[in-house]
Amino acid sequence: MRRKCRQQRLCAISTPPTLIMSKGRLKVLLFVCLTSFVILVVHFLLTTKINAREYKVNDRTVVQYRKESVLESTNGQTLLRRIGSLGIASGKLKSNRKLILLITNMRSGSTFLGKLFDANEKVLHVFEPFWPEVDDLGRRWSATDDRKIGLLQSFSTCHFDSPSALTFLAELSSGRRQWTRYYSTALSSATFCHDTHLQVKQPEMNTNCSFSPTAMQQTCLSKQAVVLKVIRLANISRVESVHEHAIIRHQGMSHTPAEFHILHLVRDPRGTIHSRMKIGRLRREYQSYHPNEQNVGNEAMVEFSANRLCKQISYTLSVGESRLPWILGKYFRVRFEDIALHPVVQMTELFHHYDMEMKPEVLHWIQSNTHGAALHSQPQPRQSLQTNRNSTLVVDSWRILLKSAKGRKYVDIIEKQCSDVMRHLRYDLAM
Structure with missing residues (x-):
């Protein structure tokens, strides 16, 4: 012891x-x-x-987490209801199909990009589905909200039995919308149009086409992506309601709705305004807002058009690059100049972004249409919308304005109205 x-x-x-x-x-x-x-x-x-x-869009996208959540939301019940209706918690929204809303402004190259998508057999390309629901300036959206939301919902779910979808299909068959079929390979195929030889020689004369909801659903479901080319959408924030409503109907369906994406195509404002000038769109745009001013000068029209254009681009950029829940991870921006100068690289990147393959048919279309060597046997229904041009010349076409004092004045006006947007999109100022 x-x-x-x-x-x-x-x-x-x-x-x-x-x-x-x-x-x-x-x-x-x-x-x-x-x-x-x-x-x-x-x-x-x-x-x-x-x-x-x-x-999370795909493996290449960085997963982004929001601070606003079930515990921190000021309206937790509302958020929970949205989560439940979207089927996110149970993983019901995982879909191999994409609904890509290609939005841009008039004369920004959307027809060209739309045809690049259309060359892929796995894509259903729809040219201007809102035409003629609104005018070229997109000013009648509020009067047709329900029809547009219903139509986008139809393409998301591949159900075409709503009133807006039925009207759309009827106008594709024989209405004033039928000329838009030319820009869609799927909508011009033998599935819908029986006189296919007319589709090559005289596409606007082929009236022997019928679009039933069942056939349209089968075509829609057979594609990896539906690309809706839209220039008549002045306010991108309206799409939020489309995002929320387009997937409510998935409950009880045999298939899930498509993943919703927004592809924002931008172009150098100088190129856009110059293109509008060549087809006489500036005067029509100005007079639609100033009907009593008939003797307006070109400088005033250029200033007005450039101001409106860049305000629209700026607003779309602010929404697309925001951290709003409905658009986070679903917005992607691409420049027309990059696609026109490097179509193979850019389209390969785009298809990869949307989990798709770059098909040989797309490469063939690029080789046939981007060097001014497209076959003349393929008519264009509207020459202002033709796509068989030399891409490099189209990108630099606005620089012809720099050869005259008046043209340099136009360029100076555009750059003053759009300087912030141009810097944001990495366009060098010439003046």
Whole structure:
């Protein structure tokens, strides 16, 4: 007993009291750190897992998490209802099909890009589905919101039994919309049009076409992507309601709705305005807003058109690049100049972005249409919308304005109205 006490005293003497206290504190510190780490992980999973599933487009996209969540939302019940209706929590929205809304402004190269998509047999390309629901300036959207939302919902779910979809199909058959079929290989195929020889020689005269909801559904479901080429959409924020409504109908369906994406095509404002000038669009645009001013000069028309154009581009950029839940991870921007100068590289990148392959048919179309060597046996229904041009010349066509004093004045006006947008899109100023 005496020896045991003696050993304890020696141990007490050999171990400093400060060291004994530091070991105790270390245990407490480790326990606190471990507990905090577990709490943070649980909080992270609870608040961001749903958003990660919602906003991840593909493996190449960085997963982005939002701070606003089930725990932090000011209206948690509303958010939970949206999550439940979208089917995100249960993973019901995972779909191999894409609904790509190609939005841009008039004379920005959307017909060219649309035909590039159309060359892929796995794509259903629809030329101007909103035409003529609104005029060229996109000013009648509010009067036709329901019809547009219904039509976009139809393309998302591949159900074409709504009133707006039935009207659309009827106009494709024999109405004033039938000329738009020329720009869609799928809508001009033998599935819908029986006199296919007319589609090559006289596409606008081929009236022997019928578009039933069943045939349209089969075509829609057979494609990897539906690309809707739209220039008549002045306010991109309206699409939020399309995003929310287009997938409500998925409950009870045998297939999931398509993933919704927005592809924003931009062009150098100088090229866009110059193209509008060549086809006489500036005067029509100006007089639609100023009907009593008939003797307006060219400089005033250029200034008005450039101002409206760049305000629209700026607004679309601000929404597309925002962190709004409905568009986060679904917005992609591409420049017309990059596609026109490097179509193979850019289209390969675009198809890869949407989890699709670059088909040999697309390469063939590029070789046939981007060097001014397209076959003349293929007529264009509207010459202002032709796509068989030399891409390099189209990109630089606006520079002809720099050869005259009046033209340089136009360029200076455009650059003053669009300087911020041009810098944001990496366009160098000439003046």
